[in-house]
């Protein structure tokens with residue numbers, strides 16, 4: 001099929017809108033949408049030091065590429081990247097470092113082993129079947145590390161590669177768990193003005209379906225790893241993902257409709273909790289809605305702290 005805009009060979013078919021686009025117009029459409037989201041949600045200020053959480057996968061590499069294009073034009077803004085090595089066997093983190101070097105972005109790596117004193121394979125190797133456990137432990141500890149590291153190094157925003165699919169999967173998982181307050185913590189900008197110990201998180205790819213991020217990375221030839229986390233196979237997220245993909249397959253546009261519903265729910269939940277400043281964890285001082293933060297609870301459960 002031909003591109004609806006220029007007649008060149010089609011590269012990507014947007015099922016939900018019925019448009020075929022050539023490579024050039026697909027890249028243009030993708031970047032325009034991301035930049036519009038950044039403007040509309042005021043995700044970046046001219047004085048920001050944005051730290052990208054760079055796993056080396058297609059999402060975070062794409063986010064870094066676009067953020068680099070943007071911050072290059074703002075002399076007062078700063079961009080750097082942090083790769084967290086959770087200690088999961090067989091993961092290749094070299095591509096992240098090499099890509100940063102090739103585009104001149106400052107890059108750091110922090111290992112779970114150095115930071116927490118253990119790695120994920122070490123504490124979960126025996127429980128590989130329990131993906132639910134692995135993913136929530138890894139997610140919480142990674143967020144905790146990134147937030148603390150970002151604050152200590154003067155970053156004013158943490159950017160992650162979360163795409164549209166990630167966002168609606170998270171929303172669905174919160175609904176399944178009956179955890180509606182957590183819906184208020186979704187959105188393109190999380191934790192702005194929440195607490196001085198919390199570095200706001202931005203998700204610049206939130207409006208981009210996962211398969212489009214994959215094609216964007218492919219179209220530009222961005223180096224990235226495709227390897228899935230070995231623990232993810234059995235996680236609740238994977239089950240939810242398969243269900244949502246099935247829905248989109250039979251009803252194109254479902255994912256976007258769901259994202260709009262998530263936006264509405266998120267606004268309602270935030271409104272309801274407005275003025276309720278989060279407290280701090282009694283053990284580590286990190287911002288949390290509870291007496292003890294999730295990271296501390298997990299570390300205690302894993303018996304890695306006395």
Ligand SMILES: [Zn+2]
Pocket residue numbers: 003004005006007008021022023024025
């Ligand atoms: Zn075209």
Ligand SMILES: [Zn+2]
Pocket residue numbers: 281282283284285286292293294295296297
């Ligand atoms: Zn804590």
